[in-house]
Amino acid sequence: xxxxxxxxxxxxxxxxxxxxxxxxxxxxxxxxxxxxxxxxxxxxxxxxxxxxxxxxxxxxxxxxxxxxxxxxxxxxxxxxxxxxxxxxxxxxxxxxxxxxxxxxxxxxxxxxxxxxxxxxxxxxxxxxxxxxxxxxxxxxxxxxxxxxxxxxxxxxxxxxxxxxxxxxxxxxxxxxxxxxxxxxxxxxxxxxxxxxxxxxxxxxxxxxxxxxxxxxxxxx
Numbered sequence: 429x430x431x432x433x434x435x436x437x438x439x440x441x442x443x444x445x446x447x448x449x450x451x452x453x454x455x456x457x458x459x460x461x462x463x464x465x466x467x468x469x470x471x472x473x474x475x476x477x478x479x480x481x482x483x484x485x486x487x488x489x490x491x492x493x494x495x496x497x498x499x500x501x502x503x504x505x506x507x508x509x510x511x512x513x514x515x516x517x518x519x520x521x522x523x524x525x526x527x528x529x530x531x532x533x534x535x536x537x538x539x540x541x542x543x544x545x546x547x548x549x550x551x552x553x554x555x556x557x558x559x560x561x562x563x564x565x566x567x568x569x570x571x572x573x574x575x576x577x578x579x580x581x582x583x584x585x586x587x588x589x590x591x592x593x594x595x596x597x598x599x600x601x602x603x604x605x606x607x608x609x610x611x612x613x614x615x616x617x618x619x620x621x622x623x624x625x626x627x628x629x630x631x632x633x634x635x636x637x638x639x640x641x642x643x644x645x646x647x648x
Contacts, residue, residue: 430637455643459519472506510540534563
């Protein structure tokens with residue numbers, strides 16, 4: 429099972445910051461997940477929310493902010509994150525929050541020499557469709573929400589659209605779901621895991637990996 433640092437290592441550094449991804453690597457993670465949006469000019473950035481307030485990075489919608497303002501607030505660009513991941517040989521899952529950003533990512537991935545270590549992910553089918561068109565060899569994962577059960581219909585859709593797999597909320601992941609996805613030839617990652625017991629439960633189920641906020645070398 430693969431352990432993926434959810435937004436880096438948010439227990440030791442602010443989520444989705446370069447410090448958080450560096451900390452994930454120092455604590456033994458060899459894969460990380462981040463969220464991707466874009467500045468007003470279209471610069472792909474690493475940030476989860478649609479607005480700035482929760483992270484204390486300012487006020488208002490992220491998409492209305494120029495890159496210089498976001499950079500001053502210590503919000504990294506995707507290019508900066510990819511440089512960190514390349515230096516530490518980290519695999520990175522890029523969770524695309526707005527479909528318009530999807531087409532801007534493959535050139536950055538290629539320029540960073542990270543083609544083999546990047547994974548595309550999104551809740552938006554449109555974003556995954558764009559990735560399939562512009563970067564067909566990049567693995568693609570559909571991210572399901574809190575209320576989205578992993579249904580046979582969703583599994584059929586994943587196969588028809590040639591997605592690599594699903595990143596499903598933990599509430600909906602059961603041994604039966606794991607078996608169905610395995611039979612369909614699809615990978616399954618679980619979000620968001622926060623305890624050792626949860627990690628062990630999903631490991632026993634046989635999932636591909638977990639998006640976790642637990643760092644085993646420092647948290648019991």
